Amino acid sequence: MDVTTRHIKYQADCDPSFPAAIKSIPGCEKLDSCIQCGTCSGVCPMSIYMDMTPRRVMNLVRYGFKKEVMASNTIWLCSSCYACTVECPREIKVTDIMYALKQMAIREKAYPRRFRMVVLANEFYKMVRARGRVNEIHLVTRLNLLTNPLEMLKMARLGIELIRRGRFSLRPDAVKDPQRIREIMEYQGNGNGRKEVATK
Amino acid sequence: MKFGYFPGCSVLGTGRACEESTQAIVRELGVELEEIEDWNCCGATAYMSVDEHNALALAARNIALAEKQGATQMTTPCSGCYLVLNKTKHYIEEYPAVGNRVKESLKRTGLQYKGTVRVRHMLDILVNDVGLDTIRKHVQHPLKGVKVAAYYGCQTVRPYKDFDQYHFPETIDKLCEALGAEPVHFPLKTRCCGGSQMGTLPQVAQRLVFAILREAKRQGANVIVSVCPLCHFNLDSYQHDIISRFKEDVGITCLYYTQMMGLAFGIDPNTLGLHRNLTWDRSPLRQQMAAVGVGA
Numbered sequence: 436m437d438v439t440t441r442h443i444k445y446q447a448d449c450d451p452s453f454p455a456a457i458k459s460i461p462g463c464e465k466l467d468s469c470i471q472c473g474t475c476s477g478v479c480p481m482s483i484y485m486d487m488t489p490r491r492v493m494n495l496v497r498y499g500f501k502k503e504v505m506a507s508n509t510i511w512l513c514s515s516c517y518a519c520t521v522e523c524p525r526e527i528k529v530t531d532i533m534y535a536l537k538q539m540a541i542r543e544k545a546y547p548r549r550f551r552m553v554v555l556a557n558e559f560y561k562m563v564r565a566r567g568r569v570n571e572i573h574l575v576t577r578l579n580l581l582t583n584p585l586e587m588l589k590m591a592r593l594g595i596e597l598i599r600r601g602r603f604s605l606r607p608d609a610v611k612d613p614q615r616i617r618e619i620m621e622y623q624g625n626g627n628g629r630k631e632v633a634t635k
Numbered sequence: 636m637k638f639g640y641f642p643g644c645s646v647l648g649t650g651r652a653c654e655e656s657t658q659a660i661v662r663e664l665g666v667e668l669e670e671i672e673d674w675n676c677c678g679a680t681a682y683m684s685v686d687e688h689n690a691l692a693l694a695a696r697n698i699a700l701a702e703k704q705g706a707t708q709m710t711t712p713c714s715g716c717y718l719v720l721n722k723t724k725h726y727i728e729e730y731p732a733v734g735n736r737v738k739e740s741l742k743r744t745g746l747q748y749k750g751t752v753r754v755r756h757m758l759d760i761l762v763n764d765v766g767l768d769t770i771r772k773h774v775q776h777p778l779k780g781v782k783v784a785a786y787y788g789c790q791t792v793r794p795y796k797d798f799d800q801y802h803f804p805e806t807i808d809k810l811c812e813a814l815g816a817e818p819v820h821f822p823l824k825t826r827c828c829g830g831s832q833m834g835t836l837p838q839v840a841q842r843l844v845f846a847i848l849r850e851a852k853r854q855g856a857n858v859i860v861s862v863c864p865l866c867h868f869n870l871d872s873y874q875h876d877i878i879s880r881f882k883e884d885v886g887i888t889c890l891y892y893t894q895m896m897g898l899a900f901g902i903d904p905n906t907l908g909l910h911r912n913l914t915w916d917r918s919p920l921r922q923q924m925a926a927v928g929v930g931a
Contacts, residue, residue, distance in 0.1 A: 460687070481827075514831070516793070521793050552684075553829060554711060555681055557683070559679070560686070563682065571649050585677065601911060602649045602651055603649075616696075618744050619692050620689045
């Protein structure tokens with residue numbers, strides 16, 4: 436590898452509002468006390484599949500490397516098992532920071548293309564909005580239709596097993612009045628600013 | 636003992652056996668469950684990725700409904716729901732600004748959130764409230780010689796748990812002993828199974844499950860016991876794919892802890908939803924139970 440072509444990042448190119456926005460979210464304010472010990476990456480069951488370890492994400496976030504963090508697959512590989520959060524010696528809520536990053540990426544549509552986790556999260560959201568409850572089979576079907584319809588063939592064997600065993604419910608379950616759910620979801624509060632919400 | 640009961644979406648869908656076996660067990664042990672009327676989805680792990688306020692407010696709606704029903708404690712058999720509901724409660728208490736916004740949005744639909752309800756895991760209630768001594772008294776067929784890998788999964792004891800420990804919980808292990816079974820040393824007991832990533836990134840999630848099943852088998856277990864409907868689905872339903880992909884026979888019987896309790900109590904396997912488990916048909920435990928007259 437030609438070392439001279441290495442991409443050098445400059446602090447001046449960073450976005451200082453990025454760490455501020457993340458730290459203003461409840462549970463994320465302790466980010467600055469990260470000592471870069473790497474415990475989060477060590478305990479993460481997904482870190483070996485990530486292009487960037489959670490430790491690196493933590494550091495890039497607090498120095499404002501927004502573009503790099505948003506383009507990484509790390510936040511989407513986080514399966515929300517909270518191992519990092521309970522192990523962090525500085526009590527940083529790493530999982531909640533990952534959630535905050537996911538929310539930001541979805542809001543700004545800044546996620547890697549073809550990422551099925553994003554589709555799943557959005558479909559889940561829509562389903563709750565429409566009915567208040569989720570039907571897993573509908574959800575998986577929608578996910579596959581939207582991303583990779585051929586995947587459905589691979590799932591056929593399992594699908595037949597589930598039907599045979601009465602675990603395949605086609606009846607869309609719903610709350611009595613889904614309009615109530617939408618009212619809660621559409622609540623804007625005072626000013627609707629995330630920062631107002633987040634100040635402790 | 637009376638509790639507000641939050642089933643959750645999984646438990647009524649693919650994880651139906653979880654609900655069936657839980658109901659059978661609480662009937663046997665005299666725990667009264669009153670379903671929270673008109674509950675909605677807790678949000679699981681997917682929802683929080685989209686909108687934080689909505690995720691918290693919708694989970695809080697269920698707690699408020701439980702309060703309205705007069706419950707002082709609510710419970711759920713699903714570890715994902717347990718974590719989300721508990722997390723919501725902590726957030727509302729810890730961050731008053733968040734809490735106020737959530738309370739305001741609930742007020743619009745005529746609900747009041749007071750925060751008086753305790754959120755409990757079903758496992759916690761069975762082992763700590765009902766107690767191992769009572770459970771021991773109900774055992775009709777001790778599960779002699781059954782070696783169990785107790786799999787807690789990630790959401791059960793993290794990070795807002797109010798029982799057991801983060802890294803090496805022992806609740807199910809003690810329960811197994813009370814049922815006459817033998818828990819094996821199982822270091823992967825809280826390792827993540829991949830959760831919903833099984834649907835989005837099966838290449839990765841299947842490897843995680845493979846590691847868990849393989850470890851259980853190598854530690855000498857012949858049954859792996861899970862708590863959460865999603866863990867159970869991942870461990871139980873993908874064994875065929877995992878075996879053919881990794882070319883190693885990691886096939887092992889996978890049960891809910893409530894199903895295992897039911898077998899020891901002598902409850903009919905169909906009542907416990909065992910016919911819904913993909914790994915039950917050819918399970919050695921099935922033959923063993925049939926020999927003592929359970930489900931013969």
